[in-house]
Amino acid sequence: MQTKKTIGMLLAVLTLCGCGSAVTRVSIPVKVQSEIDIGRYSNFAVLPFVAEKQTERNEKLPEEIGAEIAATLRRGLARQKHFEVVGTQETARLLTGETVGEDWLSDTAHLSQLGEYFEVKGIIIGSFRFYSDSRPRRYYGERYSVQRQRYVMDYQDYMQKTYLLSLRVMIIDVETEQVIWDETYRRSTAEAHTIGSFIFSQAGPQSNTIRELGKRAVSEFTRQISPHYEREDRYLVN
Amino acid sequence: MLKYNPLAFIAILVCFMLSGCAVFQDTSQTEAYNRFAIRAAQAQLWNEAIFRWKQVIDVDPDDSKAHNNLGVAYEAVGNIDEAIAAYQRAAELEPDNKYYRLNYRRCRIHLRRSGLDDEDASQLEEELPPVEQ
Numbered sequence: 101m102q103t104k105k106t107i108g109m110l111l112a113v114l115t116l117c118g119c120g121s122a123v124t125r126v127s128i129p130v131k132v133q134s135e136i137d138i139g140r141y142s143n144f145a146v147l148p149f150v151a152e153k154q155t156e157r158n159e160k161l162p163e164e165i166g167a168e169i170a171a172t173l174r175r176g177l178a179r180q181k182h183f184e185v186v187g188t189q190e191t192a193r194l195l196t197g198e199t200v201g202e203d204w205l206s207d208t209a210h211l212s213q214l215g216e217y218f219e220v221k222g223i224i225i226g227s228f229r230f231y232s233d234s235r236p237r238r239y240y241g242e243r244y245s246v247q248r249q250r251y252v253m254d255y256q257d258y259m260q261k262t263y264l265l266s267l268r269v270m271i272i273d274v275e276t277e278q279v280i281w282d283e284t285y286r287r288s289t290a291e292a293h294t295i296g297s298f299i300f301s302q303a304g305p306q307s308n309t310i311r312e313l314g315k316r317a318v319s320e321f322t323r324q325i326s327p328h329y330e331r332e333d334r335y336l337v338n
Numbered sequence: 339m340l341k342y343n344p345l346a347f348i349a350i351l352v353c354f355m356l357s358g359c360a361v362f363q364d365t366s367q368t369e370a371y372n373r374f375a376i377r378a379a380q381a382q383l384w385n386e387a388i389f390r391w392k393q394v395i396d397v398d399p400d401d402s403k404a405h406n407n408l409g410v411a412y413e414a415v416g417n418i419d420e421a422i423a424a425y426q427r428a429a430e431l432e433p434d435n436k437y438y439r440l441n442y443r444r445c446r447i448h449l450r451r452s453g454l455d456d457e458d459a460s461q462l463e464e465e466l467p468p469v470e471q
Contacts, residue, residue, distance in 0.1 A: 128414035130448050132451070336407045337402075337407060338376060
């Protein structure tokens, strides 16, 4: 009797299972439009990025870093078919005798004049701040104790050094002198140090780290202003 | 007087199952096409998947699954108008299916973000009740 009941229940469950429909999740490419009017802003001049006024936390950096970030951005934009960018050498030639300073960021009239000089629709300018933050950390793990004949809890102290880059990017409309884009991109990376390597890292060059963080920040900006594809999930019903 | 007989209960269940099998016999071809199309879609062969789902719709124009899946395929290849039409048809045929509504909603949200959708956002919200994800 019990067996029959079980069989009956099983059949009922199987029947009900047949009533449901399985779903398959697939990811499809969806086109994401540019966040700016690419019909209007099709050509740009990218000016060297400015190091923000140093605070006590700021790292000392080589002077050409701002120009390198701008060059990375130019390369990224030039790869997009929708944009034309004034080349690095051309920009340097046209800017001869002028030093891009922090005061330029708010002087849209001057930037607009420069834009006319460059014969572009938009001027890209920005500033950056790079600093590091070091904190002692403790890593917990296990080690085998010969005396106790078992694994015991152990820890190791180290210094975690976090590098942070804050990159502000602005686009100025040359015709209207309006700021049409003003966003800050923050990127960070961390490394673990012993006391010895930490001292060396304080004295060592930071330029590679800022270049890498700059590339990441710039690529995010380029992605936002260029039409691109992203993947989204949809459901197929079996 | 009627008494509960487990054997009779099982017999009724088997009858239900067999009747289900009979229906399955009729739709086995469309089911096979659907399964094949889903495998094609998983392999990103969207044109093949579209072809199969169109065949399913030719056989059974009221197959809501095929309309929904066709909508996904159209969206994947960038035919947004046709995707919207297919999603709408699927939702008409089976208004309570949350996956159809979810696909339709996401497609419309994507359209709105792209600035291609003229319809008012509030209208879409009224059109579709909230979906549990």
